[in-house]
Amino acid sequence: MTSLTLKNVRPMAGALTDLYIRDGRFADSAPEGAEVIDGGGRIVIPGLVEAHTHLDKSLLGLPWYRNEVGPRLIDKITNEREVKVALGLDPQVQSERQAILSMSHGTTQIRSHVDVDTHHGLAGIEGVMATREKLAGLVEIEIVVFPQSSMMPRLGTLELMDEALALGAEVVGGIDPCGIDRDPKGHLDAVFALAEKHGKPVDIHLHERDALGGFSMEEIIARTKALGMQGKVTISHAFCLGALDRGYVAGLQDQLAEQRIHIVTTAPASAPVPLVKELRAAGILTGAGSDGIRDTWGPYGNADMLERAMFIGLRNNLRRDDEVELALDICTFGGAAIMETEGYGLGPGDRADCVLVEGETLAEAVALRAPRPLVLKGGRVIARNGTCVIEAP
Amino acid sequence: MTSLTLKNVRPMAGALTDLYIRDGRFADSAPEGAEVIDGGGRIVIPGLVEAHTHLDKSLLGLPWYRNEVGPRLIDKITNEREVKVALGLDPQVQSERQAILSMSHGTTQIRSHVDVDTHHGLAGIEGVMATREKLAGLVEIEIVVFPQSSMMPRLGTLELMDEALALGAEVVGGIDPCGIDRDPKGHLDAVFALAEKHGKPVDIHLHERDALGGFSMEEIIARTKALGMQGKVTISHAFCLGALDRGYVAGLQDQLAEQRIHIVTTAPASAPVPLVKELRAAGILTGAGSDGIRDTWGPYGNADMLERAMFIGLRNNLRRDDEVELALDICTFGGAAIMETEGYGLGPGDRADCVLVEGETLAEAVALRAPRPLVLKGGRVIARNGTCVIEAP
Numbered sequence: 001m002t003s004l005t006l007k008n009v010r011p012m013a014g015a016l017t018d019l020y021i022r023d024g025r026f027a028d029s030a031p032e033g034a035e036v037i038d039g040g041g042r043i044v045i046p047g048l049v050e051a052h053t054h055l056d057k058s059l060l061g062l063p064w065y066r067n068e069v070g071p072r073l074i075d076k077i078t079n080e081r082e083v084k085v086a087l088g089l090d091p092q093v094q095s096e097r098q099a100i101l102s103m104s105h106g107t108t109q110i111r112s113h114v115d116v117d118t119h120h121g122l123a124g125i126e127g128v129m130a131t132r133e134k135l136a137g138l139v140e141i142e143i144v145v146f147p148q149s150s151m152m153p154r155l156g157t158l159e160l161m162d163e164a165l166a167l168g169a170e171v172v173g174g175i176d177p178c179g180i181d182r183d184p185k186g187h188l189d190a191v192f193a194l195a196e197k198h199g200k201p202v203d204i205h206l207h208e209r210d211a212l213g214g215f216s217m218e219e220i221i222a223r224t225k226a227l228g229m230q231g232k233v234t235i236s237h238a239f240c241l242g243a244l245d246r247g248y249v250a251g252l253q254d255q256l257a258e259q260r261i262h263i264v265t266t267a268p269a270s271a272p273v274p275l276v277k278e279l280r281a282a283g284i285l286t287g288a289g290s291d292g293i294r295d296t297w298g299p300y301g302n303a304d305m306l307e308r309a310m311f312i313g314l315r316n317n318l319r320r321d322d323e324v325e326l327a328l329d330i331c332t333f334g335g336a337a338i339m340e341t342e343g344y345g346l347g348p349g350d351r352a353d354c355v356l357v358e359g360e361t362l363a364e365a366v367a368l369r370a371p372r373p374l375v376l377k378g379g380r381v382i383a384r385n386g387t388c389v390i391e392a393p
Numbered sequence: 394m395t396s397l398t399l400k401n402v403r404p405m406a407g408a409l410t411d412l413y414i415r416d417g418r419f420a421d422s423a424p425e426g427a428e429v430i431d432g433g434g435r436i437v438i439p440g441l442v443e444a445h446t447h448l449d450k451s452l453l454g455l456p457w458y459r460n461e462v463g464p465r466l467i468d469k470i471t472n473e474r475e476v477k478v479a480l481g482l483d484p485q486v487q488s489e490r491q492a493i494l495s496m497s498h499g500t501t502q503i504r505s506h507v508d509v510d511t512h513h514g515l516a517g518i519e520g521v522m523a524t525r526e527k528l529a530g531l532v533e534i535e536i537v538v539f540p541q542s543s544m545m546p547r548l549g550t551l552e553l554m555d556e557a558l559a560l561g562a563e564v565v566g567g568i569d570p571c572g573i574d575r576d577p578k579g580h581l582d583a584v585f586a587l588a589e590k591h592g593k594p595v596d597i598h599l600h601e602r603d604a605l606g607g608f609s610m611e612e613i614i615a616r617t618k619a620l621g622m623q624g625k626v627t628i629s630h631a632f633c634l635g636a637l638d639r640g641y642v643a644g645l646q647d648q649l650a651e652q653r654i655h656i657v658t659t660a661p662a663s664a665p666v667p668l669v670k671e672l673r674a675a676g677i678l679t680g681a682g683s684d685g686i687r688d689t690w691g692p693y694g695n696a697d698m699l700e701r702a703m704f705i706g707l708r709n710n711l712r713r714d715d716e717v718e719l720a721l722d723i724c725t726f727g728g729a730a731i732m733e734t735e736g737y738g739l740g741p742g743d744r745a746d747c748v749l750v751e752g753e754t755l756a757e758a759v760a761l762r763a764p765r766p767l768v769l770k771g772g773r774v775i776a777r778n779g780t781c782v783i784e785a786p
């Protein structure tokens with residue numbers, strides 16, 4: 001394990017100090033004879049947390065994919081299943097490419113939803129697992145078993161999910177119990193049964209809007225309560241919390257807080273979104289993610305969680321410094337807490353996962369999004385000046 | 394004037410070719426003995442157009458401004474007037490800094506709204522005019538006389554605006570005739586009277602939402618029609634066109650199209666916005682801008698119009714390549730047409746204002762937003778590899 005002294009840095013934009021790292025963790029005294037890196041007075045923050053992405057399906061590194069997909073959700077899902085075959089997409093290679101891009105921007109841990117369907121079986125899961133092993137010690141990858149193409153209507157999907165969890169995937173996924181699966185009771189009963197069987201947490205994609213999303217959310221809340229899964233359930237996207245009827249939303253948020261259900265947002269500009277200041281006020285743990293990066297769904301995305309903090313700021317109209325700091329908190333401490341990361345932070349005993357960022361203040365770091373001068377994972381240098389130490393395949 | 398051959402480029406992502414520049418304009422044959430620059434097979438597009446910003450009030454280059462401003466619009470306007478004094482903000486220096494940042498990203502022309510008020514008089518106008526002169530031949534700057542602090546309620550503002558137009562400002566500005574000026578008839582009569590007197594076009598900030606914005610918009614439409622100012626009037630922001638009642642909005646859009654009134658959007662993620670595909674379908678000319686960049690209103694912004702195209706794409710849910718190309722068109726040809734730019738384009742006879750961009754396709758260029766390898770203004774190199782040839786003060 002790595003030991004070093006990180007001189008001349010400002011933790012969370014505070015006073016100038018030196019940080020000591022012994023055997024991969026922050027320590028309160030200097031490790032003897034270890035390397036010294038000068039941070040040049042820069043801000044240091046804990047490693048950025050990518051709490052929602054799809055490592056298996058990025059098209060990074062491939063020739064440009066011309067998107068001519070139809071407007072409906074089903075068009076995108078069907079197209080993707082077919083394009084994966086047509087392009088011969090290798091989930092191991094693609095996930096490694098995206099993980100390395102993440103690392104270059106200062107991300108030290110990733111929660112990735114990974115497709116499981118009867119067309120591609122466990123190819124995605126196996127590919128991302130191979131990448132996880134290959135990059136062990138450099139970035140952490142948590143896998144959510146994700147029934148992108150639906151679960152109940154496609155017989156055999158549930159069994160594949162069960163198999164993936166037995167193989168070592170960490171989280172049970174789910175998707176729009178009404179909008180996609182068309183069987184909310186069946187879908188959610190199956191998801192929570194898998195969670196109980198494997199003793200694993202849940203993270204469900206919920207794009208359903210307004211009252212439909214609220215209905216599905218209430219069903220998730222009811223099962224969380226019944227199974228005593230407080231603190232173990234995450235709802236990703238949660239567009240229904242962006243509904244116009246704020247009184248109704250406040251009621252949902254109270255129930256989420258009571259059951260300690262977490263929210264992960266990607267802060268999309270074109271969809272209703274949970275309001276992060278309201279979530280904070282309600283005491284709901286919130287994380288953030290990039291969602292898909294340059295895939296068959298859309299051309300955007302660069303895996304930069306500092307840029308995602310800016311997107312959260314722009315979407316939520318966060319302008320004051322304290323507000324922009326909330327956006328950054330979501331992309332660091334929020335995501336880490338949702339992933340139940342042991343020893344996340346910059347204090348003695350915490351894991352030495354951290355990033356130097358440019359800027360005089362945390363808000364400036366978010367607004368600038370300049371290349372990260374240095375990224376450490378367990379005290380080991382994984383990126384310098386915006387470039388990962390590992391070359392992408 | 395500059396002559397050169399730009400070898401090995403792909404105009405608008407089309408076939409590989411050479412572009413010839415003679416005396417600052419594209420030509421159909423090679424200029425003898427002129428310099429040759431190899432474009433390395435990259436895409437070339439016409440210069441990016443910043444059609445809505447505020448050059449006079451950016452805080453670029455200053456120590457970080459900690460934003461603790463209140464939530465109301467009036468808090469932001471009042472705070473800004475005071476902070477300008479407290480910081481001793483020099484509109485010449487600040488506008489030069491921002492213009493140089495714009496140039497580094499490939500912008501070759503800028504429409505800037507510039508504050509005129511009874512507190513600061515014409516200091517902003519004079520500062521931006523000085524920058525315009527200093528950067529003549531390197532970037533074009535068009536000045537909109539902008540009554541940020543209101544016009545009718547602050548006696549003396551109208552006279553200052555009149556004076557600024559006589560000094561050489563090109564466009565008559567205006568702001569929320571109801572929401573800020575509280576006197577829509579008085580405000581719009583005065584704005585259009587100035588336009589008539591000076592024979593200049595109009596560009597009005599309209600943040601008012603829903604029916605209130607629709608009312609002000611109808612009043613703008615009525616005056617445009619009455620004065621025969623078709624093609625000479627722009628409405629910036631136009632949040633009321635993002636209203637939920639799409640039938641009502643369609644009616645407004647029909648009237649805008651009839652009077653050839655243009656829309657400029659900044660595609661904010663947290664406000665209702667005009668839908669660019671609908672504007673295109675209605676035949677309404679659309680441009681885009683960065684709005685304020687790192688000012689007392691908010692910390693964001695980098696003056697990159699390729700990034701702005703991405704914001705338009707994200708806000709309007711543009712995913713297909715042809716849709717992303719529309720976003721880029723708005724940030725190039727759309728803005729140029731609104732500014733009535735003579736000779737804008739890549740054809741023989743057009744002004745040699747152009748940018749090399751990274752990426753295999755136009756959509757990839759927008760998604761990547763990589764530093765621009767080369768920017769030409771009238772055939773003259775104004776930026777290379779993301780850095781302007783002029784150093785900021």
